[in-house]
Amino acid sequence: MMANRKNGYRGTGILLTALREPGRMMGFEPGEWDLLLRVARHTRLLGRLAVIVDEAGEMEQLPASVRDHFKAARVFVTHYQRTARWEINRILAALEGDDVPLVLLKGGAYILAGLPPSRGRLLSDVDLLVPRELLDSFEQTLLAHGWESVKLEEYDQRYYRTWMHELPPLSHPERGLEVDIHHTISPLTSRLNPDPEKLFRDSISLADKRLRVLQPVDMVLHSAVHLFHDGEFINGLRDLVDLADLFQHFGKHADFWEKLVGRARSQGLLRPLFYALRYTKRLLAAELPDSVVAAAGEGAPSGPILRLMDNLIEAVMIPEHPDFPRRRRAAAQWLLYVRSHWLRMPPGMLLQHLARKKIMRWRQRKTIARTSAQGSR
Amino acid sequence: MAGDGIVDGPEHTEAETRWVAPEKQELHWENWGKQHALYDARSGETHLLAEQTARVLQQLVACPGTAREVMEALCSESGECCDEQSLEHSARLLRQLHNVGLIEKADT
Amino acid sequence: MNLAELPGEALARRLEGKGILLQTGPFTVRIHSRVEGFTQQFRRFYASFPVVSEPAIADFHVRLIMPGGIRRRWRPQVLLLLDGQEVFLPYPLSHAFPLFEWGLNWAIAMQAHQYLMLHSAAVETAGKVMLLPAWPGSGKSTLCAALVSRGWRLFSDEFGLVRIDDGLLVPLPRPTPLKNKSIDVIREFAPGLEFGPAFHGTRKGTVAHLRTPDASVAQAHITAPPGWLVFPRYQAGVPLSLKPIARPQAFLKLANNSFNYQLLGLHGFQAVTRLVRHCDCYILSYSDLDEAIIKLNQLTDT
Numbered sequence: 001m002m003a004n005r006k007n008g009y010r011g012t013g014i015l016l017t018a019l020r021e022p023g024r025m026m027g028f029e030p031g032e033w034d035l036l037l038r039v040a041r042h043t044r045l046l047g048r049l050a051v052i053v054d055e056a057g058e059m060e061q062l063p064a065s066v067r068d069h070f071k072a073a074r075v076f077v078t079h080y081q082r083t084a085r086w087e088i089n090r091i092l093a094a095l096e097g098d099d100v101p102l103v104l105l106k107g108g109a110y111i112l113a114g115l116p117p118s119r120g121r122l123l124s125d126v127d128l129l130v131p132r133e134l135l136d137s138f139e140q141t142l143l144a145h146g147w148e149s150v151k152l153e154e155y156d157q158r159y160y161r162t163w164m165h166e167l168p169p170l171s172h173p174e175r176g177l178e179v180d181i182h183h184t185i186s187p188l189t190s191r192l193n194p195d196p197e198k199l200f201r202d203s204i205s206l207a208d209k210r211l212r213v214l215q216p217v218d219m220v221l222h223s224a225v226h227l228f229h230d231g232e233f234i235n236g237l238r239d240l241v242d243l244a245d246l247f248q249h250f251g252k253h254a255d256f257w258e259k260l261v262g263r264a265r266s267q268g269l270l271r272p273l274f275y276a277l278r279y280t281k282r283l284l285a286a287e288l289p290d291s292v293v294a295a296a297g298e299g300a301p302s303g304p305i306l307r308l309m310d311n312l313i314e315a316v317m318i319p320e321h322p323d324f325p326r327r328r329r330a331a332a333q334w335l336l337y338v339r340s341h342w343l344r345m346p347p348g349m350l351l352q353h354l355a356r357k358k359i360m361r362w363r364q365r366k367t368i369a370r371t372s373a374q375g376s377r
Numbered sequence: 378m379a380g381d382g383i384v385d386g387p388e389h390t391e392a393e394t395r396w397v398a399p400e401k402q403e404l405h406w407e408n409w410g411k412q413h414a415l416y417d418a419r420s421g422e423t424h425l426l427a428e429q430t431a432r433v434l435q436q437l438v439a440c441p442g443t444a445r446e447v448m449e450a451l452c453s454e455s456g457e458c459c460d461e462q463s464l465e466h467s468a469r470l471l472r473q474l475h476n477v478g479l480i481e482k483a484d485t
Numbered sequence: 486m487n488l489a490e491l492p493g494e495a496l497a498r499r500l501e502g503k504g505i506l507l508q509t510g511p512f513t514v515r516i517h518s519r520v521e522g523f524t525q526q527f528r529r530f531y532a533s534f535p536v537v538s539e540p541a542i543a544d545f546h547v548r549l550i551m552p553g554g555i556r557r558r559w560r561p562q563v564l565l566l567l568d569g570q571e572v573f574l575p576y577p578l579s580h581a582f583p584l585f586e587w588g589l590n591w592a593i594a595m596q597a598h599q600y601l602m603l604h605s606a607a608v609e610t611a612g613k614v615m616l617l618p619a620w621p622g623s624g625k626s627t628l629c630a631a632l633v634s635r636g637w638r639l640f641s642d643e644f645g646l647v648r649i650d651d652g653l654l655v656p657l658p659r660p661t662p663l664k665n666k667s668i669d670v671i672r673e674f675a676p677g678l679e680f681g682p683a684f685h686g687t688r689k690g691t692v693a694h695l696r697t698p699d700a701s702v703a704q705a706h707i708t709a710p711p712g713w714l715v716f717p718r719y720q721a722g723v724p725l726s727l728k729p730i731a732r733p734q735a736f737l738k739l740a741n742n743s744f745n746y747q748l749l750g751l752h753g754f755q756a757v758t759r760l761v762r763h764c765d766c767y768i769l770s771y772s773d774l775d776e777a778i779i780k781l782n783q784l785t786d787t
Contacts, residue, residue, distance in 0.1 A: 029540060030540040030541050030542045031540045033542045034540075034541070034542045034543055037542070038546065038568055038569075041568070042568075063542060065513065065542045065544060066542060068511075068544075068597075068599045069544070069599075071598070071599040071649075072596060072597060072598040072599045075598040075599070075745075075748055075749060075750075075752075076598065076748070078750060079421065079747075079748045079749075079750060082418075082419070082420075082421050082750060083421065085419070086419055086420045086421065089419065089420075089478075090478065093478070093481060096482075097484070322546070322568050322569030322570075323546075323548075323569055325569065405751060405754060405755075407736070407754075407758040409731070409732045409733050409736075412731075412732075412733040414733065414736055414754075414758065416750075416751060416754035418750070418751055421747065421750050423740065423754055425733060425736075425737065
C-alpha cells in the first residue's frame, strides 16, 4: 500500500491508518499520538478522529492529554456547525417565505441532512445551489438583509462572475461566515458540463421543506467534481473522507451503485467518479463493488496521465510531517491547481490568470504575516 | 454579543403578525433580578435582556401569538390594565426581539 | 527532573536535537532551538520547571530558528515555528526569549479550548483564586507581580484557565513580563525579586521578565476554586477605590474578556455565569500600588 511505506510513522501514513482502522488508535504509543494529533489538526481531521473514538465508547481509555485535544477539537466542530446552521436559518429568514429552491451543498448538506460525513466535520462556508434565473434576485435579497460581498479585488470579482460557477462569496458582517452561491456544480467553462436542471429536478427536500439536498448519486458526483476539478486541495484528504463516507452510507442500497454509474455517464462525470472510486479505495480502503469500479474505468484517463495523477494525489493527500515538509507536496499542489484551471478556462486566459494569482497570493502572504505579527501579544 | 437596545428598522409590524419563539430547550437563562442573560443555542449568541423584554419572550415561548395576545397574557398575569400604550410597547419589544433573531414571524 | 538538573551542555544538545519536553501547568511543550543566546535565558527562567521524560505527547511544538539569507549578516533574526508553521514575522535575534514567551501564549490561546480562557492574571490566597481580568495597559501584570511578591501564589499572569467540567482554576505559572514603567515600579516595590535582562524596542516597548517563584511551579498541579473577580484599572493620580459591581455588568465584562467565550457556545455561557455567581465582583481603580495591595489583602482577609 502506498500509505504504509517504509517511512510509515516517521512520515505520516499514521493518519490514514487511524482513518482506515480506528481501532488501531487504542494501541498507539505516545510518540504516535503526538504525530497523529499534529497531522490530524493540520488536515482538519482532528474533530473527525474525536468523534470516531467517542462513538466507539473508547474516549475514557485514552491518555488525558489526548482527551483534551479531542475535547478542544470538538469545540471547534460544534462551533462551526452551529454557525453554519444559523447562517442557513438567517438566509431562510431573509427570504421571508419566498419560494427559492435552495439546495445545500457539501458540508452544509451533510450537517442538515445528518449524513455521516458531518461527523466531526469542520466547514468554513455555506454552499448553496440556486437556479441560475433566480441568482440575481437571491443575491439582491441577501444584500438587502445586510450581507455584503466579501472584498475581492476587481479582477477576482470579474473572474468569479464570468468564469466560475458561483457569485463572489457573501458574508454578513455580524457573523462573518462565507456564503457561496452556485448555479451549477462545475465552472461554466469547464469541460465538464453537467445539467443543473437535472440536479434541481431530482433534489430531495429535508424535514424543513424550504431546504433541499442533491439526491445521493448527485451528491457523490458533486463531491467528486469539487475535489478533483476545483483545484483547491487544501482540505483534500478531508474531502476524500467525505466521499468514502458517502460511498459507505449510500452504498448499502443496491440501486445506488447502479444509478451512480448511469448518472455519471449521462452527466458526463465519469472522470471524476473514476478518481473518487480509485482514491477512496487506495487511500482509505473504501469497500466498493468490483463491478462499479470496472464500469467507471470507462472514465479513466490514459496510462501516463493516470500515473501522474496517482503521484500528485498521493503527494497532496498524504499529509506531510509538520517538522519535515516536502517541497514535492507544494509542487504537486501547484500542478493540480494549474490542471484544474486548465480544465476550466480557455488556454489563453489561463496563463494570464495564473500569473495574476501568483502575484496576488504573494502579496496576500505578506499581509497575513504582517497582521498576524501585529495581532500577537 | 448583542444587546437589546437596538433600534428597529423602518418596517411597520402589522397588528396581526403572529410571532413564534424558539423551542424552550434552545434558550438558556441566567437571571439577576431585573436583568437577564440569555444564551440562544441556535445562534450561539448571548443577549442581555431587561425584565419586560424577557417576559415578552418567555410568554412567546409558552405560546406563540400577536402583540395584542402577548400583552393581554402578560397583563392578566400581573393584574395591570392594558391600554394602547402598552400594546405599542409590546409591539416594539417584539420587533427588537425579531431584529436580533430571537423570534420569527409565524409561517415564514 | 527539573530543567536545572540538566547540565548546560546537555540542555543545549537536547534543544538542538529532539527537543526539550517542558511541563508548564497542564501543558507539555516540545521546544527546539538552535538560536544563540536563547538556551541560557531559557534555562534561567525555567530552571525549576519539570522536564517530562520521553516518550510523551506534547501539546505544543515550538521551534526557534535563525532564517538564512543575506539579512542574516547585517541584521540577525529569529523565527518562531509553531507546529512547523510560521505565524509571526521574524524578530531581532536578541529578542528570542520574549518571542518564545509570546509565541507560546499565542499557541495556547488558539488551541486550548478544553478550557474557558480568560485574559486575566490569577493569584491564589487561602485556597481561593482572585482573577484580575483586563486587557493590556490596565496594570494587571504589575498588580499580579506585586501580590505574588507578598506571598500570593501565582497561577498565571496572562491566562485564567477555567476547567469546563468543574469550574476550577488551573495554574499555568510562567515568567511574568513587565513592561516599561512597571519594571521600575516593581523593582522598587519588591527589591528582592529576580528580574531577567531588559529587552528594549519590542512592540511593547521595553520588557523584562520576572522569574516564576519556585513554590508556584512546585504547586502547578493544584487547582483552586475562584473567589474574587477584580477588574483592575490603573490610572495615574486617581484615589484608590474598590467598588462592587452588579452581576450583569461583571458577566458582560468577563465574557468580553475571554479568548474563547463565543467558540465555547453553551459551555462558555455556563462557565462565565458560574464564575459570576460564585465570585464577589469588583472594579479596582488605583494609582498607588501599596494602597491597592493593602486593600486587596483586606478584602481577602475578611
